[in-house]
Amino acid sequence: MARTAMPDFTASPESVRTHGMNTSPLSIDYSLCMSDGVGDRGGLTDAELDAEAPAFERGLARLLGEVDAGRLGFFTLPKERAALQAIDAYVGSLPEGITDVLMLGIGGSSLGAKALVEGLGASTELAFTQPERRRLHLPDNSDPGRLAALLGCLEPRATLVVAVSKSGGTVETAAALLVARQWLAQGLAEKASEHLVVITDPEGGSLHDLAEAEGLEAFSIPSNVGGRFSVFTPVGLLPARLLGLDASGLLDGAAAMAEACRVPTLRDNPAGLLATLHVLHQRLRGHGIHVLMPYADALRPFAAWYVQLWAESLGKRLDRRGRIVESGPTPLPAVGATDQHAQGQLFVEGPRDKLVTFVRVAELAHDLTIPHEDGDYAYLGGHSLAQLLDFERRGTALALAEGGRPNLTIGLPRLDAHGLGALFFLYQAATAIAGELYGVNAFDQPGVEGGKELAYGLLGRAGYAEAAARVRDLEAARSKRHSLG
Numbered sequence: 292m293a294r295t296a297m298p299d300f301t302a303s304p305e306s307v308r309t310h311g312m313n314t315s316p317l318s319i320d321y322s323l324c325m326s327d328g329v330g331d332r333g334g335l336t337d338a339e340l341d342a343e344a345p346a347f348e349r350g351l352a353r354l355l356g357e358v359d360a361g362r363l364g365f366f367t368l369p370k371e372r373a374a375l376q377a378i379d380a381y382v383g384s385l386p387e388g389i390t391d392v393l394m395l396g397i398g399g400s401s402l403g404a405k406a407l408v409e410g411l412g413a414s415t416e417l418a419f420t421q422p423e424r425r426r427l428h429l430p431d432n433s434d435p436g437r438l439a440a441l442l443g444c445l446e447p448r449a450t451l452v453v454a455v456s457k458s459g460g461t462v463e464t465a466a467a468l469l470v471a472r473q474w475l476a477q478g479l480a481e482k483a484s485e486h487l488v489v490i491t492d493p494e495g496g497s498l499h500d501l502a503e504a505e506g507l508e509a510f511s512i513p514s515n516v517g518g519r520f521s522v523f524t525p526v527g528l529l530p531a532r533l534l535g536l537d538a539s540g541l542l543d544g545a546a547a548m549a550e551a552c553r554v555p556t557l558r559d560n561p562a563g564l565l566a567t568l569h570v571l572h573q574r575l576r577g578h579g580i581h582v583l584m585p586y587a588d589a590l591r592p593f594a595a596w597y598v599q600l601w602a603e604s605l606g607k608r609l610d611r612r613g614r615i616v617e618s619g620p621t622p623l624p625a626v627g628a629t630d631q632h633a634q635g636q637l638f639v640e641g642p643r644d645k646l647v648t649f650v651r652v653a654e655l656a657h658d659l660t661i662p663h664e665d666g667d668y669a670y671l672g673g674h675s676l677a678q679l680l681d682f683e684r685r686g687t688a689l690a691l692a693e694g695g696r697p698n699l700t701i702g703l704p705r706l707d708a709h710g711l712g713a714l715f716f717l718y719q720a721a722t723a724i725a726g727e728l729y730g731v732n733a734f735d736q737p738g739v740e741g742g743k744e745l746a747y748g749l750l751g752r753a754g755y756a757e758a759a760a761r762v763r764d765l766e767a768a769r770s771k772r773h774s775l776g
C-alpha cells in the first residue's frame with residue numbers, strides 16, 4: 292500500500308492512503324474508510340483488509356482464466372480497435388445533414404452511452420447541446436411522453452435512429468423501434484433504411500434478423516459481452532463517434548486500467564481494492580448501501596450507469612454453488628453539491644449503513660470566478676465555483692468522517708477521454724471482482740426475467756399463454772384492494 296501525501300487530502304496527511312497508478316491518472320484515497328481514519332466502529336482495520344487478500348487473489352485468477360479462455364469479453368475490449376475502424380467508416384459515409392441521433396435501448400443498452408457522451412461534455416439535454424455537434428437523444432423508457440415529444444420536433448431526413456438490443460427481444464426497445472421506423476418510413480419512404488442502424492448480438496435474435504431481412508447497417512455486441520459491460524463496444528463507441536468524441540482516448544484509458552486490474556496484489560489492484568473495501572464494509576460493518584457521489588454534473592449519468600452495473604450484477608438469490616444467499620449491496624446515486632441539500636442529512640446523521648464514494652475531478656472543464664463584494668458575501672470574492680465545489684466535497688467527506696462514517700475518494704485530474712475510460716473500466720472490473728467475493732455470478736440477471744415473461748403474457752405474445760394465465764391467477768389472488776373513492 293502506498294501512503295502518499297496528496298496536494299488535496301481529506302484527512303490528516305499522515306493518515307492519507309492513496310492508491311495511485313503509474314499507467315493511469317486515477318487515484319483512490321481510502322484513508323477515511325479505514326479505522327485509523329474514522330475509528331473502529333465505521334472503518335476497517337488493516338488486518339481485516341489483508342485477511343481478504345487470498346479470496347481476492349483466487350477470484351481474480353478465476354476471472355482472468357475466463358477472460359483468457361475467451362468466455363468473458365469485457366476485459367479485452369479496450370485493446371480491440373476493429374469495431375472503431377468500422378464505425379469511423381460508417382460515420383464518414385452517412386447521408387449529408389444528419390444533425391440528430393435517436394438512440395433506442397434500455398438498461399445496459401442505453402445507460403453507458405449516456406454516461407459516456409455526457410462524461411465527455413456533450414449534453415443529451417436539448418437545451419444544452421452544442422450547435423456544432425450532432426445531438427444525441429436517449430428516451431431510455433417506454434413512457435411515451437419523451438419519444439412523442441422527440442418525434443414531434445425531429446426531422447426524419449436529419450435523424451439517424453440507432454436501435455440497440457443485445458438480445459434483440461427487449462420489449463421496450465422493440466416497441467420504440469417499431470414506432471420510430473414507421474415515423475422514418477412516413478417521412479422518407481424508401482430512403483428510411485439509410486436512417487436506421489442496429490447494434491445487436493451477431494449470432495442471432497429478432498433485431499439481428501430484422502437487420503438481415505431489410506439490409507440495415509448493423510454493428511455487433513460480442514456474444515461474450517453482457518449489456519451492462521458493453522460501453523466499449525459499438526453501444527458506447529458509435530454514439531461517441533457520431534458526436535465527434537474521442538473514442539480512441541477512451542479505449543486507451545480503459546486499456547491502461549485493464550492492465551492495472553490484472554495485478555494480483557490486493558492493494559496494488561485498483562478494482563480489487565475498490566471491490567474488497569465495499570464487500571468488507573457490507574459484510575463486517577453493515578454498510579450495505581453504496582453511494583456514488585461525483586462532484587461534477589457531467590458524471591451524473593455515470594452514477595446512474597453504476598447503479599445498474601452494481602445492482603444487476605451483485606443482487607442475487609443464489610450463489611455460484613446454487614445456495615440461497617439473497618445477497619448484494621444497494622447502490623445509491625448522488626451528485627455533489629446538489630445532494631448535500633437533499634441526502635446529505637441522511638448520510639451524516641441517518642442509519643450507519645452506508646459507504647460513500649466521492650469522485651473528484653481536479654480541473655473541471657469550465658470555471659467561473661466569484662466577484663468581490665463587500666458585506667456578508669465578501670468571503671466568497673476571488674474564489675471560483677470549481678473551488679467552491681471542491682471545498683464542499685472536502686467538507687462533506689470530513690463531516691462524515693468526524694461522525695465515524697466511512698467514505699473514499701476517487702480522484703481524476705480532469706474529465707477527459709483517458710480518465711473517463713479508466714473510470715468506466717475500474718467499475719466494470721470492480722463489479723466482476725465483487726461478484727467473486729460475494730460468491731455470485733455477476734454476469735446474469737435471472738431475477739428480471741420473471742416480470743418480463745408476465746408482461747409478454749399480457750401482450751399476447753405467442754408461447755406465453757401460460758404466463759398470461761399466471762397473471763390472471765396472481766391478480767385474482769390479490770384482488771382485495773385498499774382504495775379510496
Ligand code: PA5
Pocket residue numbers: 397398399400455456457458459460461464517518519520603736
Ligand atoms: O445488463 C444487461 O444485460 C441488461 O441491463 C440489458 O442491457 C437490458 O436488459 C437490455 O437488454 P438488451 O440489450 O438485450 O435489449
